[in-house]
Amino acid sequence: MFFSKLLVIAYREYVAMVGTKAFIFSLVMIPILMFGSIVLMPTLQKIGGGRTLKIIVADGTGRLMDTIIASADQRNESIKRSKMQVESVEDSHPFITAQDFWFFEPSDAPELDD
Structure with a gap:
């Protein structure tokens, strides 16, 4: 029940x-x-987003540009959809255009051992 x-x-x-x-x-x-x-x-x-990201690297040491270009070339070989484009802008002021990312390395930055 x-x-x-x-x-x-x-x-x-x-x-x-x-x-x-x-x-x-x-x-x-x-x-x-x-x-x-x-x-x-x-x-x-x-x-893939359809837009290009603008990344500013302010490298006072001059050591990063070759590494960044090599990394971009390696990535572009492995991914066929979108390409990274690395440009060296020596004399332009970075605050003029809107950027997506910033990386700053001062000229007196300590060197790291590999």
């Missing part, structure tokens, strides 16, 4: 929960979002 009353109460609670608009909405939207993200992520990775 107790078990049948418990089943009636459980069934009524289940029907009350399943009948809500939020449950029905989530029942439809969660699979759409899951499978949509599976399709969307590779598509976004193929696009």
Whole structure:
């Protein structure tokens, strides 16, 4: 007798929960979002952002430019989608254009052992 009353109460609670608009909405939207993200992520990775990042390296020592160019060439060989372009700008003022990243190495920076 107790078990049948418990089943009636459980069934009524289940029907009350399943009948809500939020449950029905989530029942439809969660699979759409899951499978949509599976399709969307590779598509976004193929696009690759579509813009060039501008990175300023203020190298007072003169030691970094060769390393940066070598790293960019190595990356460009391994990735065919987008290319890194390294330019040396000697006499322009870096505050004139908007940049995405900054790296500054002063001329009196200590040398690190390799």
